[in-house]
Amino acid sequence: MLSIHTRIARRQLLRHTTHRLLSRRDFTIAIDGPAASGKSSTARAVAQELGFGYIDSGSIYRCATLLALRQNITDMGEGSASLADLISHAKVDIKVRPSTSHQTPSLGRLAVPEVQVLLDGEDVSREIRTPEVNRLVAKIASDSGIRQAVLHIQRKLAADAESRSTTSRSADANDMPGGVVMDGRDIGTTIFPGAELKIYLDASAMARAIRRWDEMNQMKDVTAQKPAHDPKASVAPAAVYPSVEEIARELETRDYADINRENSPLRIAPDAVVIDNTNLTFAQQVYTITDLARERMGLEPKHSDC
């Protein structure tokens, strides 16, 4: 026999859960734009600010490219079907580690959460960002079979991330819907054409190349500071880091391929808000987006002063 207190507590819990399920509205933010325009760092910070899930769609194409390199499939005519089969049977996981400003890279006032990409359980976060993958990824991503396979993975990951964002929400955040932020090239045009907020993020070619160069140099410094795991291991050969001009050429080549491919090319969705961040601080671009999202969710903007 349950005590009166237990029954009241149960009834309250049931009412609370029902209210949450009934008031649950999903909100999707699509962020598209050319290479190194700040999509993924911005999307991660926006997701953290709003308590939403985050999906880096480029990392799925990068996983497909890594599989292609490992299996020696570089001819998209013959290899397309087997690569599409490989990626659609692989398990891609994107794990976001919430940041505190002293643990992760921070851009001004904001800390950017770290993302770990797992391919069949293996941490490939670094391997999918090598120059070999950079050179091949746009070619792999232009294939319709691969895009179809990746589309299913994207939608599945988004549904999982969104439901996690809703169920992990605290009781006092009931007025906020659950949601997901996804960045890529065709999120607002093809993957989520009904997204509640679409952003096209851009910056000048030179600003993008300099930022990528800075980022590579910071990573180089961090790697140099890390103690070797095995003191007997021989010193790894020094990596050759590209110049700003080389990076600019690589970004231009990739953008050209992404804009000019037949399947789901990079385009500005007609209902997207275009943000050129060449002269914006990171906080300005993040808060512009979170305030737009809050407004569309019927909430008060928070940062209209920045």
Ligand SMILES: Nc1ncnc2c1ncn2[C@@H]1O[C@H](COP(=O)(O)OP(=O)(O)OP(=O)(O)O)[C@@H](O)[C@H]1O
């Ligand atoms: N407003 C800004 N001011 C200065 N640096 C910025 C700004 N926005 C982003 N960055 C930096 O620019 C670099 C590129 O950003 P990010 O990796 O997020 O771009 P991306 O569009 O996701 O790139 P890719 O398409 O290649 O994956 C990062 O080092 C990021 O910290």
Ligand SMILES: Nc1ccn([C@@H]2O[C@H](COP(=O)(O)O)[C@@H](O)[C@H]2O)c(=O)n1
């Ligand atoms: N929605 C998307 C996302 C990415 N691609 C392709 O992947 C490449 C790498 O993406 P990054 O965001 O990690 O730089 C990109 O250049 C595109 O070729 C895509 O086609 N659609």
